Amino acid sequence: MKTTNKISILLIVAILAGLPLLKAHAEIKKPRVIVMTDGEIDDHSSMIRFLLYTCDMDVCAIIETNSIFQKKGHSGEDWYEKQLDAYEKIYPNLIKHNPDYPTADHLRSISFVGDEVFDRVKDLRDKRWELIPGGTIMMKPDDWADTPGSDKIVDVLLEDNPDPVFIQAWGGGNTAARAFYKLKTQYPNDYKRAVSKVTMYNIWYQDGAGNYIENYHPDVTMIYCGSFAGTWNYKSQKNTYDFVENNVKNNHGPLGALYPQEYISEGDSPAFFYTMNNGLRNHENPGFGGWGGRFEKTDLFPNVYQDAVDDGDKKKSLRIWIDDVNRNYEARMDWCVAEKYEDANHEPIVKINGDLDITVSSGRTVKLNGKKTTDPDGNKLSFKWWQYKEAGTYVGLVELNGSDKATLSFKAPHVSKPETIHIIFQVTDNGKPVLDSYQRVSLLK
Numbered sequence: 001m002k003t004t005n006k007i008s009i010l011l012i013v014a015i016l017a018g019l020p021l022l023k024a025h026a027e028i029k030k031p032r033v034i035v036m037t038d039g040e041i042d043d044h045s046s047m048i049r050f051l052l053y054t055c056d057m058d059v060c061a062i063i064e065t066n067s068i069f070q071k072k073g074h075s076g077e078d079w080y081e082k083q084l085d086a087y088e089k090i091y092p093n094l095i096k097h098n099p100d101y102p103t104a105d106h107l108r109s110i111s112f113v114g115d116e117v118f119d120r121v122k123d124l125r126d127k128r129w130e131l132i133p134g135g136t137i138m139m140k141p142d143d144w145a146d147t148p149g150s151d152k153i154v155d156v157l158l159e160d161n162p163d164p165v166f167i168q169a170w171g172g173g174n175t176a177a178r179a180f181y182k183l184k185t186q187y188p189n190d191y192k193r194a195v196s197k198v199t200m201y202n203i204w205y206q207d208g209a210g211n212y213i214e215n216y217h218p219d220v221t222m223i224y225c226g227s228f229a230g231t232w233n234y235k236s237q238k239n240t241y242d243f244v245e246n247n248v249k250n251n252h253g254p255l256g257a258l259y260p261q262e263y264i265s266e267g268d269s270p271a272f273f274y275t276m277n278n279g280l281r282n283h284e285n286p287g288f289g290g291w292g293g294r295f296e297k298t299d300l301f302p303n304v305y306q307d308a309v310d311d312g313d314k315k316k317s318l319r320i321w322i323d324d325v326n327r328n329y330e331a332r333m334d335w336c337v338a339e340k341y342e343d344a345n346h347e348p349i350v351k352i353n354g355d356l357d358i359t360v361s362s363g364r365t366v367k368l369n370g371k372k373t374t375d376p377d378g379n380k381l382s383f384k385w386w387q388y389k390e391a392g393t394y395v396g397l398v399e400l401n402g403s404d405k406a407t408l409s410f411k412a413p414h415v416s417k418p419e420t421i422h423i424i425f426q427v428t429d430n431g432k433p434v435l436d437s438y439q440r441v442s443l444l445k
C-alpha cells in the first residue's frame with residue numbers, strides 16, 4: 001500500500017513550568033510521593049534536602065525501614081525526629097519563600113515505621129549483586145506481620161484518586177512488598193486499580209522486595225537505579241567540602257547544621273529528584289529523563305526499567321543535571337535564613353504560549369513562544385532550547401533557529417514512521433546562586 005507523503009507530527013508542548021512557586025501555578029498537580037528510608041548516614045543528608053522540597057510534592061508518607069546494609073533499621077534513634085524539630089524552627093522562614101511547605105506537625109502525622117525485621121535481610125548482603133532486575137525471588141511476604149508503614153501504603157493506594165503514587169525505596173522495599181500482598185489478598189476488587197498507580201523508584205534493590213514485586217505484582221512500574229553510584233553517593237562528587245561548609249552547615253539555620261557529612265553524599269536523593277516538579281516532567285515517563293535520571297525498559301518484564309545507557313554512559317542522564325540540582329539546593333538553603341523574599345533567589349517561572357499538545361505535519365515549521373517566562377526576583381533571564389536526543393526516538397538532530405532566544409522555530413523533519421523528539425526550554429536567571437527552570441517539548445510524529 002502506498003503511504004501518504006504527508007506524515008502527521010504530534011507536537012506535545014507540555015507545560016513544564018518551573019517549580020511551582022507562585023499561586024499561579026497551583027493548578028499543576030504535585031506528584032504524590034511516599035519515601036522509605038533505611039536511615040543510613042547518607043539518608044540523613046538526603047532527608048535534609050528532601051525536606052526543603054516538600055513544598056513541591058504531595059508527600060503522602062515517610063516510612064523508616066531497614067535494608068541489607070542497615071539490617072536493624074534506625075527508627076529507634078532520633079535522627080529523623082531531630083530533623084523535623086529543626087524543620088519546625090525554619091518553617092516560618094520557609095513559607096515566606098513558598099507558602100506550600102507542610103508544617104512539621106503534618107509531616108509528623110504522616111511518618112511511620114515499616115519493616116525493620118533483621119532476619120529478612122540478614123543473609124542478603126552477600127548476595128547483593130544478585131538483587132537486580134530478573135534476579136531470583138528470595139522471599140515472599142505472605143506470613144509477615146503488617147506494619148504501620150505497610151498499612152499506610154495500603155490506605156494511600158486504596159484512596160479514590162487515580163493519580164500516580166511514587167514510592168521511593170532509599171533502602172529496602174519489604175514494607176511496600178507487604179502492602180502489595182495485602183492489597184492482592186484482602187482487597188482483590190481494588191488490587192489492580194491500586195497497584196497500577198505505583199511507580200517504585202529503587203536505589204538498587206536493597207532487599208528481596210524488588211525481585212518479588214517484579215514477579216508477583218507486575219502492574220507496579222519498577223525503576224531500578226544503579227547509576228546513583230558514581231554520581232550522588234559517597235564522595236562521587238568532587239570538591240564539595242566548601243559547598244557543604246559554606247552553603248549548608250554554617251549560617252543556614254538549624255536544619256542545614258544537622259547535615260552529618262562533610263561533603264555531598266546522597267546516594268538516595270535521585271529517588272526524589274525524579275518527582276521534582278521542575279518542568280522536565282521526569283516522572284511522567286521513565287524514558288523522559290530529568291534530575292532523577294533516565295531509564296529504559298528491560299526485556300525481562302513489561303514494567304521494569306533500569307538505567308539508560310546514553311552515549312555509552314550509564315551515569316550520563318544523572319550527571320548532566322548535578323550542577324543545576326546543587327545550585328537549586330543552595331538557594332533552598334538560603335530560604336531557611338533569608339528573612340525577606342528579596343533576600344534569596346527563586347527559580348524562573350517558565351511559560352510557553354498556546355496549546356501544549358500540538359500536532360503538526362512533516363515539513364511544517366514549528367514555532368514555540370516562551371516570551372511570557374518571568375522571574376519572580378526580576379532577574380535577567382537567558383534562554384537555551386536544546387534537543388534531548390536520547391529521550392526521543394528520532395535519531396537525527398533538528399536544526400533549531402533561535403536556540404538562545406525566547407522564541408524558537410524549527411522544521412519538523414520528514415519521517416517514515418511515528419517518532420518522538422524532545423526539546424527542552426531551559427531558562428537561567430542571573431541571581432545568586434544562578435537558577436534554572438525548564439519546559440519540555442515532545443514531538444510525536
Ligand SMILES: [Ca+2]
Nearest residue numbers: 075076077078
Ligand atoms: Ca526514631
Ligand SMILES: [Ca+2]
Nearest residue numbers: 040043170171
Ligand atoms: Ca539508604
Ligand SMILES: [Ca+2]
Nearest residue numbers: 247330333334
Ligand atoms: Ca547561601
Ligand SMILES: [Ca+2]
Nearest residue numbers: 346377429431
Ligand atoms: Ca530568580
